Amino acid sequence: MTETAPARPVAVRHRRVGQERLPVAAMILAGTAIAFFALPFLGLLWRAPWGDAWSILTSDSALTALRLSLWCSLWATGAAALFGVPLAWLLARVSFPGRGLVRALCTLSMVLPPVVAGVALFYALGRRGLVGQYLDRWFGFTLPFTTTGVIVAQTFVAMPFLVLTVESALRQLDTRFEDAARTLGASRWYVFRRVTLPAIRPGLIAGAVLAWARALGEFGATITFAGNFPGRTQTMPLAIYLTNEGNPDEAVVLSLVLIAVSFGVLVALRDRFLGGGHPPTT
């Protein structure tokens, strides 16, 4: 820290710290990338039926889909945290044979086409599925085509984001603080609650936000595993896809709502938790 400021040559004296300028070519490419991200949203804004927006937005079908989307994605985030944090702990702290394979397995759904995830879930948890048939026979409990099914599908594809982020936070943690807590008489659970969890909080929040965003936008696994029933399994992305066939105006308004919600959350959390240049404080 004390040795990063060598005497500067006079020729670059005017260049201030933090005012780094990129070469022109890189500026053009970066600008193109920004435009690439911005243009589709501008297209939606341009196409939006502003006159009818309010009535579409407050229509029963739109509100139902939005409510269902928020409900399911929040439950999926909660489930991802409940199961994902212990899983991340296991992957970060316990070395066992085949750990690499287990990690690959548990993050496979992140890279899988979501439709494949949906089909796979169907053959595992469906009414005739590997495990699903017993759920049905013994408990009369079916997952496909239910709201719970939506949550399961979303959790399946979203949890890896949380697991990987939390695992990385756990690995960066100075475990001596946990040692200190144990010598003071704290049980493992107490140590986790009062020392570990506060220390990995930024990572946990970042992971939860990523998982939530993934769950909110989930389409393929949901429609394959849970179907498309308004009020029960038709989340925003499904509603948008289907209304776009016959009623593009409504699709555009619903899209803008989804974008507004997601963008709002990203802006609210921006640099603090999503690694915008600051290393996480541990």
Next chain:
Amino acid sequence: MTLDARIVRTVGTFRLDVDITAAPGETIAVLGPNGSGKSTLFRCLAGLLPIDDGRIALDGDPLDDPAADVFIRPERRPVAVVFQDYLLFPNMSALENVAFGLRARGLARTDAQTQARTWLQRVDLADHADHRPGTLSGGQAQRVALARALATDPRLLLLDEPLAALDAGTRADVRRDLRTHLSGFDGLRLIVTHDPVDAYALADHVIILERGQVVQSGALADVTARPRSRYVADLVGVNLLAGTGHDGEITTSAGGRIVPVGPVHGPVFAVVPPRSIALYRAPPTGSPRNEWPGTITGIDRHRDIVRIQLAGRVPLVAEITPAALDALDLQLGDAVWAVAKATDIATYPR
């Protein structure tokens, strides 16, 4: 309260094998260079590392005994630790840090905080109760760490390099405070350090650890008066030479010859104080019987002495005055004669 431990633990290729016993109320300092096994020993006593062989017992209660399949987890041991960089929990105030151990034992929040406040008062930090660790000075952080450890009412208190994280200016004050606060604790104290001054100021009994073995133990004055290893000799600042005595002379393994006073037989150590060595440009004449040719390999100037390192059959450190250095015009690489009187050389069996 007594500690009775034989600790055997292998970490990679390193093997620690030590015996430690401590009588009631004693303060023990474990002194050793880096890599001597101090931190392994420390972690074994705290329960953060199980031992492979041996037994650790406090007041006769086994804490770790592989043969009997006993291992008391760190949170169940009556052992508290002050870590080198204190490891205060950064998300808690000083008060919450001190209350941590009490709350972990199931004490209600308000009761724990009341007790913690008393402990902060004892270390003169009552007015810093709401401060976060990041805003405390090194000395204050150490006192919070000490209060946090003592609040759990341990029978054995471990201190890992308690003064190493402090700058030289505050170290003396903090050492004195630490001594005061430790004197109020009636359990056993074990301090791991690499600084003999800490050991001298805080402990009754020292254990010198090197390469996983106890090379010397006893009262500090006895240990330093008769060093048994290069490490201790360097700590004390004397020349330690090992050799074999016969016919009133000692021959070192490199072929050097040392003449002490009185008879010497068999394997012995000879201690030559650096201040008793005189340097000459030419072979001296006169009564001294110890004359060693050597080459200057180092010159360290201090305020009123100069330490000269000599290589030769009898490698030595000599301390001379700056005036003598100038008069002799000594330079690195110069050949000189080192001379010591037999009466200045102490010997004792190896």
